[in-house]
Amino acid sequence: YGDPGPMHGWKNAFDASEWGLGKMANSLEQGCDCLGEIRYLDAVMTGERGHPYVIPNAVCIHEEDVGIGWKHVDFAAGSTEVRRGRRLVVSSIVTAGNYDYGFYWYFHLDGTIEMEVKLTGIVTTIALSPGEMPTHAARITPELAAPNHQHLFCARLDVDLDGTDNSVYEVDVTADAAGADNPWGNAFTAHATLLDTEQAAQRVVDPGSSRVWKVVNPNVHNAAGDPVGYKLVPGPTPALLASPESSIGRRAGFATRNLWVTPYAPDERWAAGDYPNQNPGGDGLPRWTAADRPIVDTDIVLWHTFGVTHVVRPEEWPVMPVERTGFSFVPAGFFDANPALDVPPSHGSG
Template sequence: MTRFPDHLPEALRTLQADEIAGNRAVLEREGLVTDDTHFSYVGLDEADKRELFAGGRPPRRVRSFLIDMATGRSHDTVVEPATGVLVSARELELDVDGAVPVVLREFSLVEEVVHRDERWLAAMAKRGLTDVSKLRVNPLSAGVLADTERGRRIQRCFTFVQHTPEDLGWAHPVDGVTVMVDVVTGEVLDVVDYAELPVPAEEGNYHLPEWRGPDREGLKPIEITQPEGPSFTIDEHGVLSWAGWQLQVGFDQREGLVLHNIGIDDDGETRPVIYRASIAEMVVPYGDPSPQRWFQNFFDGGEYLFGGFANSLELGCDCVGDITYLDAVVAGNDGAPHVIHQAICIHEEDAGILWKHSDNWNGSSETRRNRRLVVSFFMTVGNYDYGFYWYFGLDGTIEFEIKATGIVFTSSYPGEGYPWATEVAPGLGAPNHQHLFSARLDMMVDGHRNSVDEVEAVAVPRGADNPSGTGFTQSFTRLSSELQAQREADNRRGRVWLVTSEERRNRLGRPTGWVLFPEGGPLLLADADSDIAARAAYTTKHLWVTPYAPDERYPAGDFVNLHRGGAGLPEWTAGDRPVEASDLVLWHTFGLTHFPRVEDWPIMPVDSTGFVLKPHGFFGRNPSLDIPAAADHCAPDHHASAGHAHPHDAHH
């Protein structure tokens, strides 16, 4: 059976500060870095895993996306910092390749430029807004460009009023005005005044104690302690070991958390499950088709690089308990290393009952509590905040959860019955939208040769084999090619996807496997012929399956910004490659469809989405039978009457 080679942790560890600095030095030496060059992305260009598993030890490489903000010229480069070699440098063609992700300079530049534009000033004055110092200009990715905009690097911009430096500007959108800015030339190309809508006046300053009112009383402290410390260990390469699990924790400026070499112990043998797991893309398509909002579709991965916006986490607020923090090293727009302190949180948490039974025949009563290992980070992109949580359980379950919070994007609310938004405060709207993520799961269930079956519940009609009509069963459909493996979830049928090994069988003689349980929420709700459907085609199916290819990394393509669409998964799968008994990558689309509530304003309580992976015939029996009883909490002399513990039990 294929195992993880010992040299993988070194080959796949997170990019280091000296490598980031060395990458910049090579690019500067080769004349690719000038005073106007901004590094849009810098990340580990992972080696082909086939070479790594064959025993190869290729030099570590760094991939960068560069843009000269004076000329707009952009490059995709690969460097070997240890040898000082420039491996490749390709200049991008904007109208063909798309553009490199947004750089920080664009955010400040846009407001400077717009504040000087006479057309915008006139549109604001018409609304009685003459104090420019109180007007915030919000630069937004432009989507698909009009013919008159081709060849330019565009931001489309909205305006908000911020009455004081402490004011929440999202409460006061100046709706109906859109500004198009060329961020390379610094030109305002157009100001379109579509509609004159009232600016909502009510404040939303939830962050100010005097605004939100007194704190709720009566909440007693919850303290989580581990007097003997955590049950996991982590080494210098990020290899994390816990309760039979082993995985390598990494971080990328685009994808955020990246987990490699996920395996689990089975009677002393670490068996592989997943080679690489990440959230490879996310898009937030908005559902208000009005002239000023039709383009609102933000790729927080490909356009903004959400990993680079990771928060520095705080004990007791973001993470509670016995916490291990890891810093993340990313590149700034100057190409130099930048440390995000305490970006990754690792801890254990109680997860309720693991298994339990009180037997009426033999008198036994056994209960085991579950706990899980949590690896997480939080990031903020504009108005929204997202927590990314990977959970590993004692029974072999892997779960992923997104926690979405922050501020809903706001608009003016035109009036009762407006179908594209919710009125969340007087005159303040929040447009309908979705948050659609793509998990890239490079599977390795007991080796590199895996297959996928779609498993469904089947109601069997009354007949010779089912005379009482009470029988039901399962169907298994092999997904043999890429086009056949473009699937939608169906919760009415209990549809799941089972990944099985072609190299190993369990003690009952059947292929070992791992099953993906989708939530099955709505896919992209935009029309199939819309611009966003072409750009975010991955959101039109819950499952895509492809054979492993080292250059197929992002489901909407490498360069999403200003791309016309069709890149990524639809392009790769057009050839309908076979995916049976192959080295497989699963791309799983999941997410939230958000029709905002009044209760989501002024700050949104967490809304969650995710998926679950569970072993299916992977083990010979319940793998958590060896979990010891919690004797300090489940002592045999603890009895309850009418649901209440005896007073003396409260101190046990």
């Protein structure tokens, strides 16, 4: 939370490690949480005393239409080709106190893998004196304000792209200088920079340069002769705004960067470390990457921090409409052509 007052300055919930996202999973209902032809999976959890218990229908798997997958109109031939897009959805929803989070993995016909988090629920509030104008909160009624806050998630992506010998490039698109090689002044170039060590791979998003991070296997090539690859496409996501010296800044060091890359290690599973509850800080990704291990042509793990900086609106009270955040993992040379070319045409009225 971004309010320094005594009621909220100390609040920094680690929903996954302090609360346990799995324990807070909802039992999903057909027709409300999921629509269509559905397969549910139960979740078996461990209780406080070590006994197992079951959350029925904790995971929903279904398929849904997502509009046009691809289309072209050939005016010369007088023909149109269009195919519908579909995606497989694997989802779960958890309730963490006043907030509800929906986690959705989408698997598209063109090979894109997408992660979306849907945020809803009830925002935390502060009582206001008559006429009070809060500095670190937004008024939602004359008597209530909601403190500014951030929701930050870290996805651990254990990528094995056509094998385990992978590397990561940061790709930025920049305008070329005008000159003999750019007489029209219109040129721009995608520049790929190899991230060769853990320290070099601590990165932040840059929408101005259309920054993406591309994972390649230099030992496997596509039909064009280039290494096969997938690119991590971030959204317009923030990093942690709290001071590095703050309690949350020390304990959630992973959130100060949008990308970390580490060599695969089976005991490195949680971005904030194994025991963040009341931890003084410095554990997890900051501690592991201090060794500055090499990450070229080896088995690597990408850690992507993404989320929302939330300045609350009156329209988000008393129940918040869904706010979305996430990222995409998109084929970039992994296939030799559009993998959705063989999708059959749809037939229907409209």
